[in-house]
Amino acid sequence: MSTTELVRDTPAPPAPAGPDRRNRWYRIRPNLWHLFLIPFCLLWVYPFIWMISAAFKSPSEMLLGGLSLIPDDWTFDNFDRAWTTAKFGDYTINTITFSITVVLLVLLTSATAGYALSRPDLPGKKVIVGILIATMFIPHGYTIIPVFLLINDLGLNNGLLGAALAQAGPVLVVPILLFMGFFAGIPRDLEDAARVDGAGYVRTFLRVMLPLSRPVIGTVTLLNFITAWNSFFIPLVFTLGAPELRTLGVGMFSFFGQEGTDWTGLAAGACISTVPIVIVFLFLQRTFVEGIAGAVKT
Amino acid sequence: MSRTRRTLRWAAAASAVALTATGCNLVGSGEDDSNDDASGENVTITVALVPDPPGASEFYRAQFDQFEEDNPGITVDVIENPTDQQLNAVELMFQQGDPPDVFRAQAEGFDRMYERGWTHSLEEFVTDEFIDRFPEGTMNPATSGLHRDGELYTLPLVTGKWDVRVLIYNEAVLRDNGYDAPPETWSELEEMATTITQNGGGSVFGYAPASNKAAAVEMLAQTAVPYSVVSEGIDFRTGQPATASPGMVEAVELHRRMQANGVMVPGWESWDGSRAFTEFAAGTIAMYPSAPWHVAEIRKLDPEIEMGVAALPVPDDGRGGYTPMKQPFQPIWSMSSETEHPEQAWAVMDFLASEDFHRAYYEEFGTLTAVESAWEDQAAENPDQAAILAVAEEGMRLVPNPKLATPGGAAILQARAQRPELKHTDAAVDAIINNKPFLPIAEALDAQIQTFLDETLTELSGTATIDDITFPSWDPLENYTPEQ
Amino acid sequence: MASLQAPARRPRAAGRPRAARWRRHAWSYAFLVPAALLFCGFSIWPMLASWWYSFFEWDGVGAPTDWIGLDNFRDVLGAGGFWDAFWHSFLFSLAALFIELPLALILAILLNNAWLRGRNVYRLALFLPVVTTTAVVGIVFAILFDPIRGVVNTALTDIGLVDSPINFLGSTTTALPTLIGIDIWKGFGITLIYWLAALQTIPKDIHEAALIDGANPRQSLRFVVLPMLVPLAIVILLLVFQRSLNTFDLVQATTQGGPNYATDVVPTYIYRFAFDPFLQAPRYGFACAAGVVFGVMTLLITLLQAPVLRRQYKAGATT
Incomplete structure (x- = not known):
């Protein structure tokens, strides 16, 4: 091996x-x-560095110039254009709201469900896990129409909550399985000890188990934050009547035209919208790097 | 440990702040507050458009600001959708019961909207002055492309001449290889391209088939066979499948030979729509057939390039067809059938079809717009645009268009559009890339098209017959005028 | 899906110990409710709805009325393009499972070591492709791999590895492997993060205890750490498998399924029929049928592996 x-x-x-x-x-x-x-x-x-350097090049230098990473002529036009074209000013707050809501929804539902399913003796567990895994393989891209009709009937069609629900719903399986796998691996004695101390189900979960699951929380947060941040189709479809609520993922597509793409503008936009994700990564990587090492005493 | 916890707490606090700051956005207001002003003072018109080409976003906003200034009482709300999603987005807005008042639905996209009954007839608003803005004869209800059942339903943005196809060539590269003029026939094209590639040493190539779908095949074939053979696989003179016509087959074989001999620029097989003009501007390719908007893009990338624009080369045994002018205009702007303020929506549309707007659009993007008086003089002085116009004058002919001619014709073409695999495109790419003879493939396609026609005509019996797509009097070398 | 919540409402059994266990389970079921609601609404229901739509000739607007029975399925099963796309998707998965997964584990083990200086920087570097906008990735690699001016071909010919430039993305033979390589590059960071998180769940003490007991690091890893990873490893395997099956953006941005559909995958195939803007007549019903067939096939493939996975899981869990 x-x-x-x-x-x-x-x-x-x-x-x-x-x-x-x-x-x-x-x-x-x-x-x-x-x-x-x-x-x-x-x-x-x-390629990432290339993207950054392209953001400082003129369109013709980017497309025609050599492969040099240092622009011949530094230009900030692209950032200017990106800011207005992709509406960064208007859309950033929306994107933060949307992404955080998605992450919270996913964490809340998947941590609880994962904890419940981590109990080996739970009746019906096999069926539920089976269904979860089965639906993992259904391609989701094209199911947008039924989801749209549902959100419409719920009256959530023109708000970010509807979009967040639609974004969080289909991605739940992965986090649930991660939490389940994690909680299942934690020694039973730890839980029993908490119970002996008089902690109930909820309290054990909140005070003992959840803090232990930091690596999983960090992973789930990071990955769902990124997906939500870059998400395009769902925020577009669920803010049709309220374009002022759109997110950067939608705004970024303004660079694509029928007749060619504004590549340098796109590169600049991509640079701007990547910064928050890198910050989130730097914050969160401690959770799955330092993690729980040493916390679980047996 | 505590550092991590602090991080998490900090993140939680930040989330809470962000969420409360924008909490109202989460659920969304069911009622659009700007829209319920029914008292008549101020009306908001929603326009759904695409921010294309780059810079269009700011352009439209500035134009509408001007419009609002000139038309107090009307506010224009712009909803921008990404190009690829515009149709889906507008359709969903309709389903949601909150459609835009005016929307952009291009070409076939308009028919999707029209067939669903979502477009508002514009006949009641049209004045003689409005019709007179467009070149004479183009607004004929039978052929304009903007009318359905004799009523005006949609407005254009670009002129029909913009549908022309041209050969873009690099004068300097041609000169270096001893050519002082672009090719006029297919064999000249092949010979010149071969020479240039051989002399190019792997950095300059003679020819590119325009895109990963080998769009050049379609453009060149249109000079050899009636356009319907190329676009539908059917000869509209006879109503028979005709993909295996010699001209069509030779167009593919020409490319197949050039591919097999390594004449064409490598990598075209995965090009997106904009790579061709990028490579041309980089000096990699000597010539390629193209839509006219590439010319402006090339100029943007390299203002100094020695670029020529010529008519497409024709088959050695002479021309058999022209780039089709199916209709003077392509649909672009339509009014929602559900608008509550048709008068004001028309005011916006009237503005979008005004000479001022068309001139501004031309000046901003270099596109030849539908109101030709807005740019005629300027374009004559611009060598690139003058060249395009000259080719359009020579290289296009009016052709019969079953979609506009009869409902039956429209129904057959609609059914045909649902079977994109019947078109030569994929089969031709396959033949070129994998070096397969095209004739047997074309014959197989024709058999499938015949089956399709038989089935469709049975299905549509009563509403359509083969006569709906047959125009016996049509001569592809002449302008076609429908018998009225 | 009623089965998710129904048991919670079952009458409590008599007898104190059982009642107590039920109360505990009642909490478990209560914990399942939020996820169940979200999941039913946004996974189960759209799935069932799309099954329903797949029986119609429908363009996605208004109520579907044109019932055509199994015609869509007949078309999907008979479409050569679909099976080609299916095969390509499958190859993406194989590459992800047999190349990306183990490589990411190796690097995760390496980057999990406290003695490795600068590991935070390495982690960030390996993660950066994940956050690089996919559309930009498409153009960057198109330029890097260009047969005329691309840096990769220039380097290869300069070294003398190849005589003539390789048409990486343009040739039907190399396009798919190239794209798979780019996909691995793009997704590697995610798998790495999964492994790092999984490694974190193993208490350091256990590893150290094994060392103190006389095991060398390799033995400790092989016989103590890796077995403990198994339950999460199986979850990660499923995740990577699922992600690789749903590759869409990258293909769309880089080759749009070309050349000549040599890189077409099932999601791009479905998209072409459901949402392609150049389509005059969307075939949403057909797209749904393609989705159903794809889902059922991958599920079957997964089920074939299930006994093996379960055995591994049990073996790992009891170690």
């Missing part, structure tokens, strides 16, 4: 005491990974 080969080269964090030579080797060896990681990551982010 490739995994095991990799680990052969991976020393444990505290290098075991040994002869000096070996000790030094242990100190150097981890750094060898950088020889691989640095060029690999540079190559990896090249």
Whole structure:
């Protein structure tokens, strides 16, 4: 297995005491990974850097010029145009509202459902999980029409809540399964201990289990935030009567025309709209990186 | 640990603030507050459009600001939809019971709207002055393309001449290879393209088939066979399937040969619509058949390029057809049948068809608009546009259009449109890329088209016959005038 | 779907221990209600509705009236284009499962090590493609892989690896593998995050305890850490599988299914019939039928794997 080969080269964090030579080797060896990681990551982010550099180029330089990442002529026109064309000023607050609502809806429903389903003895569990997994494979893109009719009948058609519900509904399965898998892995004793202390079901969930699930919360938040942030079709369809409520994902499509695309404007818009996601990532990565290490004492 | 918790708390607090700040947006107001002013003082007209081409968003807003200033009492609300989603979006707005008063539905998109009864007849508003804005004879109810059942239903943005197809060529590259004029026949095209590619050393190529769907096949074939053979696979002179016509087959074979010999620019197989003009502006390709709007895009990318615009080359044994002028205009602007303020909506539409607006649009985007008096003089002085107009004058002919001629014809074409696989396009790309002889493929397609026609005519018996798509007196080399 | 909530309303059984267990389960069912509502409304109902629509010749507007029975299904099953698209989607999945999944696990294990300096930066770097706008990705790779001026071909010919430039996205043989590669690049960060989160659920103490017990790091990983990952690994496997089946944006942005449909996948196939703006007559009913066939087929494929997965899950859970 490739995994095991990799680990052969991976020393444990505290290098075991040994002869000096070996000790030094242990100190150097981890750094060898950088020889691989640095060029690999540079190559990896090249298209992203390219996007940033295109945002500072003129359309003709971007399309006709060479592959240089440094623009010959720095221009800020693209950002100017992006700001007005994609209506960043108007749409940013909407996008934040929409994305946060989606994340909250997903977290609330999937954490509770995942916790409930993590109990192995729950009657009907198999059926429910079976249905969840089965629906994972139904393509969702084209089911927008029935969803639209439903939201319309609920009277939520011209608000971001309707859009958020429509966005959160179909993506629930993944987070539920993640939470379920996570909670199922937590030792029962921990829960029993809480119960002995007199905590009820809800209290155990809120005070003991939920804080432990930070890595999953972080993952679910991050991924759903990104999807919601970039989402296009759903916010478009559910704000038809109230275009002032649209999100950036919709605004970004203003760069696409029947007769060609404003690539540099799009690149500038993409840069602006990526910044919040990167910030969210930096915030959240602590949760799934530091996570619960050491928290679960057995 | 606590740092993480603090992060989460901070995020929660931020969320709470953002949510309360915009809480009212979440549920949405059922009533649009700007729309219920029925007392007559101020009326809001909603216009659903697409912000295309780039910059159109600001352009339309500025134009409507001007309009509002000139027409106190009318406010124009713009709803922009991405180009690809405009039709779906407008359809959903109708289903929601909150349709726009005026909307953009282009070409076949208009028919989708019309067939659903969502368009308002404009006949009651039209004046002689309005008709006179457009070139003489173009507003004939039988052929304009804007009328249905003799009534005006939709307004145009661009002139019918904009449907012309041209050969764009790079004068400098041609000159370097010893050519002082663009090709006039297909074999000249092939020979020149081959030479240029051979001399190009892998960085300059003689020819590109315009897009990943090899749109050039369609454009060139229109010079060889009646247009309906190319677009529908049916010869409208006889009502018979005709994809296997020699001219049509040769158009594909020409491209197949050039592909097999490595003449065409590699990579075209996955080009999107804008790559052709980008590559041309970069100097990679010497010539390609194109829609006329590419010319302006190329100029934008490289104002200095030595670009020529010529008529499409014709088959060696002479011309068999022209770029079709199916109708003088393509539908663009329509009024909702459910509008509560038809008068005011018309005022907006009247503005969208005014000489001022058409001139402004022309000046902003270089598009030749429908009100020709708005740009005629300027275009004559612009070499690129003058060249396009010259080709349009020579390279287009009026053709019979069953959709406008009879309801039966419209029904057959509608049924045909639901079977896009009957068109040569995919089969031709397959033949070119995979080096397959096209004749057997075309014959198989013709057999399918015959089956389709038989089935459709049975299904539509009583409403349509083969006569609805047969025009025995049509000569594809002449302008067609319907017998009235 | 009533089954989701129905048991909660069952009369309580007699006897104190059972009653107590029921009360506990009652809470569990109550916890399921919000998700059930959302899920029924926005997954189950649209799914059932689309099944219903698939029996109609319908363009998506107004009430469907033109019942045509199984004709749409007959058309889908007989359409060569659909099966080609299906095969391509399947290849996307295979690549995701057999290349992306293990690679991401390896990098996650590496980047989970506290001794690796700058791991935050590496993580961010690997994650950046995920947040790069898909449409921009399409044009960037089109330019990078261009046979004439693209940097990849320039590099390959300069090194001497190839004689003539490779038409990466334009040739019917290389377009799909190239696109799959781009898809892996774009989605890698997500899988990496899943693995990192999964690794976090394993208490560090256990790993350390194994080391103290004399196991070397490799043994600890192989016999302690990896088995503990299994339950979440199966979930992640499902997620990656599902995501790869639904690849849409990237294909649409890069090749639109071309050249000559060599990269067409089921979602782009469905989109063409339901929403393509150039379509004069949308065939929404047909698109729904294609969706149903696709869903049922992938479900069957998944079910074939289910016994294996379940055995693994149980083995992992009891370790």
